[in-house]
Amino acid sequence: MSLSDGLAKTRGGFLSRLFGRKAEEPITPEFLDELEEALLRADLSVSLVDPLMAQVRDLASTGELKTVPKALDAVREVLVAELTKQDASLRSGGKPRVILVVGVNGSGKTTTAAKLAKRLRDAGESPLLVAADTFRAAAIEQLETWASRLDIPIVSGRPDGDPAAVVFDAINAANARGNSTVIADTAGRLHTKGHLMDELGKIVRVTGRAREGAPDEVLLVLDGTAGQNAIQQARQFTKDANVTGLVITKLDGTAKGGAVFAIVHELGLPVKYLGVGEKADDLVPMDARAFVDALLPRAA
Amino acid sequence: MFEQLSDKLNVTFERLRGRPRVSEADLEEALRDVRVALLEADVNLKVVRQLIATVRERALGEKVLESITGAQQVVKIVHDALVEMLGGEAAPIERAATPPTVVLLVGLQGSGKTTTAGKLANTLRKQGRHPLLVAADVHRPAAIDQLRALGKQLGIPVTEVNASRVASDVAAAIAAAPAQARDTVIVDTAGRLHIDDEMMKEVEAVVAAAKPHEVLLVVDAMTGQDAVEAASAFKARLPISGLVLTKVDSDARGGASLSIRAATGIPVKLLGVGEKLDALEVFHPDRLAQRILGMGDVLTLVEKAQEAVDRKTAEEQTKKLLEARFTFEDFYATLQQVKRMGPIGDLMKMIPGMGAVAKQLPTGPEAEAQMKRIEAMISSMTRAERVDPTIINGSRRRRIAAGSGTTVTEVNQLIKQFAEMQKLMKQMGGLAKSGRLPRIPGMPMPR
Numbered sequence: 001m002s003l004s005d006g007l008a009k010t011r012g013g014f015l016s017r018l019f020g021r022k023a024e025e026p027i028t029p030e031f032l033d034e035l036e037e038a039l040l041r042a043d044l045s046v047s048l049v050d051p052l053m054a055q056v057r058d059l060a061s062t063g064e065l066k067t068v069p070k071a072l073d074a075v076r077e078v079l080v081a082e083l084t085k086q087d088a089s090l091r092s093g094g095k096p097r098v099i100l101v102v103g104v105n106g107s108g109k110t111t112t113a114a115k116l117a118k119r120l121r122d123a124g125e126s127p128l129l130v131a132a133d134t135f136r137a138a139a140i141e142q143l144e145t146w147a148s149r150l151d152i153p154i155v156s157g158r159p160d161g162d163p164a165a166v167v168f169d170a171i172n173a174a175n176a177r178g179n180s181t182v183i184a185d186t187a188g189r190l191h192t193k194g195h196l197m198d199e200l201g202k203i204v205r206v207t208g209r210a211r212e213g214a215p216d217e218v219l220l221v222l223d224g225t226a227g228q229n230a231i232q233q234a235r236q237f238t239k240d241a242n243v244t245g246l247v248i249t250k251l252d253g254t255a256k257g258g259a260v261f262a263i264v265h266e267l268g269l270p271v272k273y274l275g276v277g278e279k280a281d282d283l284v285p286m287d288a289r290a291f292v293d294a295l296l297p298r299a300a
Numbered sequence: 301m302f303e304q305l306s307d308k309l310n311v312t313f314e315r316l317r318g319r320p321r322v323s324e325a326d327l328e329e330a331l332r333d334v335r336v337a338l339l340e341a342d343v344n345l346k347v348v349r350q351l352i353a354t355v356r357e358r359a360l361g362e363k364v365l366e367s368i369t370g371a372q373q374v375v376k377i378v379h380d381a382l383v384e385m386l387g388g389e390a391a392p393i394e395r396a397a398t399p400p401t402v403v404l405l406v407g408l409q410g411s412g413k414t415t416t417a418g419k420l421a422n423t424l425r426k427q428g429r430h431p432l433l434v435a436a437d438v439h440r441p442a443a444i445d446q447l448r449a450l451g452k453q454l455g456i457p458v459t460e461v462n463a464s465r466v467a468s469d470v471a472a473a474i475a476a477a478p479a480q481a482r483d484t485v486i487v488d489t490a491g492r493l494h495i496d497d498e499m500m501k502e503v504e505a506v507v508a509a510a511k512p513h514e515v516l517l518v519v520d521a522m523t524g525q526d527a528v529e530a531a532s533a534f535k536a537r538l539p540i541s542g543l544v545l546t547k548v549d550s551d552a553r554g555g556a557s558l559s560i561r562a563a564t565g566i567p568v569k570l571l572g573v574g575e576k577l578d579a580l581e582v583f584h585p586d587r588l589a590q591r592i593l594g595m596g597d598v599l600t601l602v603e604k605a606q607e608a609v610d611r612k613t614a615e616e617q618t619k620k621l622l623e624a625r626f627t628f629e630d631f632y633a634t635l636q637q638v639k640r641m642g643p644i645g646d647l648m649k650m651i652p653g654m655g656a657v658a659k660q661l662p663t664g665p666e667a668e669a670q671m672k673r674i675e676a677m678i679s680s681m682t683r684a685e686r687v688d689p690t691i692i693n694g695s696r697r698r699r700i701a702a703g704s705g706t707t708v709t710e711v712n713q714l715i716k717q718f719a720e721m722q723k724l725m726k727q728m729g730g731l732a733k734s735g736r737l738p739r740i741p742g743m744p745m746p747r
Binding site for chain 1: 335336339340341342345408409410411412440441442443445446448449450453493494495520522523524525526527529530533546547549550551552553555556575
């Protein structure tokens with residue numbers, strides 16, 4: 001599935017009113033209301049939408065923005081600029097490269113870990129998956145099923161085992177076997193659970209003992225359907241686990257993932273990947289333009 | 301989860317109360333703040349607009365601008381509008397006239413269906429039912445293993461279905477339930493997108509075969525604006541009878557999931573409030589509106605107490621307490637019961653007016669740590685010392701401190717506080733006997 005297909009499912013509906021207008025149509029109060037609605041319904045924070053709309057209204061009243069397409073383009077540009085400030089490439093600071101996948105329950109960590117492993121293998125790397133979610137019932141089996149389907153090696157923890165020890169051992173195993181990248185799936189945890197966040201902090205620290213400078217990436221997996229709480233999640237995970245990048249999942253539904261703008265704005269974290277479907281190939285590198293176009297579609 | 305929304309609204313209302321009269325500008329400013337607070341809480345945009353329009357209309361209709369109690373009236377109008385949005389009374393889980401009762405769980409990926417299935421089975425068993433779990437998620441890798449593991453933990457049987465005949469296997473599992481003395485069947489289905497036609501057809505077929513009495517839509521409380529869209533799509537194709545909100549123990553303000561009730565009419569029935577298998581609560585919409593507006597939730601607190609506290613023990617202890625026969629032994633038992641009710645901070649927030657106080661108290665990890673130290677000290681006492689603390693001399697104090705990893709000063713403090721409490725209780729006991737102490741509703745008092 002291509003990114004634009006995955007993101008395009010929701011065109012139509014009330015948005016078609018907004019974007020079905022003719023090119024030369026002038027800006028009206030109704031249009032401004034609809035634009036605001038489109039942004040808010042995409043889960044963009046009201047703290048970003050209100051000032052943004054104030055600017056658009058200003059520019060419209062001074063005559064600098066005259067037509068609907070011009071106004072939409074201006075807003076798209078602002079949003080794309082926000083998403084392209086940071087380097088979205090995958091970092092590597094040594095061998096093996098170490099990637100931790102973290103996030104709240106049900107955001108799609110295990111699936112993301114598997115898809116990322118496939119993507120790296122297809123690019124010529126030799127990834128090693130690590131099932132370090134030793135807490136949730138059958139989480140290990142879930143990643144093992146993916147690993148055998150994709151034919152990617154995996155190191156698994158034992159149920160209720162110490163996740164930090166599993167990751168530590170896996171990095172040593174990767175060294176011995178010559179794997180270029182280690183991708184560790186961690187247990188889902190709510191950012192409000194202090195002791196679970198401490199445990200995650202420990203995994204990050206222990207990783208650094210297995211390889212100087214590791215982890216290279218701590219990817220926070222955010223559910224694309226999440227609302228403003230995603231910002232709280234990102235704050236807390238960044239504080240406790242030094243998040244280096246974001247993955248937004250479940251964008252093949254009708255949600256737009258607009259909450260990410262406030263996160264990028266406040267924490268300066270790059271969005272590295274987007275999850276756009278259930279198949280192994282449905283994890284794609286961030287494409288700011290396609291992401292914003294899904295939010296404010298261009299007329300076909 | 302609703303504290304932050306509550307805090308935001310209270311700031312608005314405080315400012316409003318500070319005005320001698322509510323001017324039209326004051327009202328508009330308050331409404332703007334309410335709008336932002338609701339949007340930040342992920343309340344659906346349409347619902348927000350409707351709510352604001354309702355409040356404005358009623359406020360002008362009731363002439364709050366001319367009234368000296370205008371601010372109070374506005375608060376009440378917002379409260380009533382919120383209660384209307386959330387719906388009225390709690391809606392119980394259906395029970396079929398002829399068993400087995402069939403409950404089907406559906407929802408998006410990662411919303412928490414499998415965990416909810418386990419929790420619901422556990423809850424219904426506590427109510428005297430005999431549940432059977434049916435693992436019908438044949439799509440997510442290891443989802444069936446997950447439900448099987450939960451069933452094993454709970455000691456509740458799990459029936460699995462074959463991927464090639466999901467609907468007929470579910471129907472067969474239901475038909476076989478009475479023979480296994482199971483009166484309630486809980487079916488866990490695969491997570492699916494509401495716009496995935498093929499997957500929606502699959503679950504339609506399961507519903508047609510299972511003829512469920514309840515189809516519960518499981519929704520992540522952290523969901524944003526999309527919640528209403530997804531719920532409407534599910535409702536358009538399936539007979540959704542209720543909502544289960546999960547991950548309520550996050551700090552999500554839960555607005556989107558709550559606006560599902562306002563936008564689709566589906567009542568919220570249950571709340572998932574933790575990772576443990578007993579962390580499922582009945583949802584009380586009226587109480588929630590009060591909690592959002594900082595009015596406390598005494599009923600939930602009382603229910604929690606009733607669940608956690610063995611009534612007979614409690615009555616016995618209250619009696620002892622008032623007669624000053626309350627020992628460290630009893631104190632220890634009480635501590636254990638309070639612990640079962642949950643973190644102290646959570647309990648405080650349910651008491652009206654205590655929301656603000658709770659924030660200043662050493663709650664959370666600090667308070668829990670303090671409780672642990674007290675527990676450790678009491679555990680380090682001998683039985684004789686617990687029954688009669690007066691025998692605890694200097695060398696005994698040193699031994700207790702060493703045994704519990706605390707200091708002699710802390711042990712001294714505990715014994716002193718305990719003695720003072722006994723004295724106070726003795727006085728209260730006298731009052732109670734003379735009938736001058738008001739009885740606290742819901743609390744056992746000595747006869």
